[in-house]
Amino acid sequence: MPKILTEKQGSFNPIMRDFFECPVCGGVRFVYVVPFGGLWCEKCNAQIEVGSTCDGPHKVSIHIYTKHCHTEEWREAFDYAWTVLWADDDRIIWMKAKNGKML
Numbered sequence: 001m002p003k004i005l006t007e008k009q010g011s012f013n014p015i016m017r018d019f020f021e022c023p024v025c026g027g028v029r030f031v032y033v034v035p036f037g038g039l040w041c042e043k044c045n046a047q048i049e050v051g052s053t054c055d056g057p058h059k060v061s062i063h064i065y066t067k068h069c070h071t072e073e074w075r076e077a078f079d080y081a082w083t084v085l086w087a088d089d090d091r092i093i094w095m096k097a098k099n100g101k102m103l
Helices: 072-077
Strands: 030-033 038-041 047-052 059-065 080-086 096-100
Touching: none
Parallel strands: none
Antiparallel strands: 030 038, 038 047, 047 059, 059 080, 080 096
């Protein structure tokens, strides 16, 4: 019988921060598709992944993918964006890449 492991990532939820916005469209509403369907921006459909880091529970990594965005303009802006966020950060600086090159 298959087993599903659940891992707590970080001591905070970065999506619930007042300053968290989708780097693709600026959206502030997100949808979690259960079970295990992932987290998506409600406005542009960007895929959001939050992961743990080697620095412990007070830092998370965030990746945004544009492959499934609704409009070509959003898909062409960049392929993915990423950042790390500490528990006490008050803003996010995104790094973006297109065709394997940083923008």
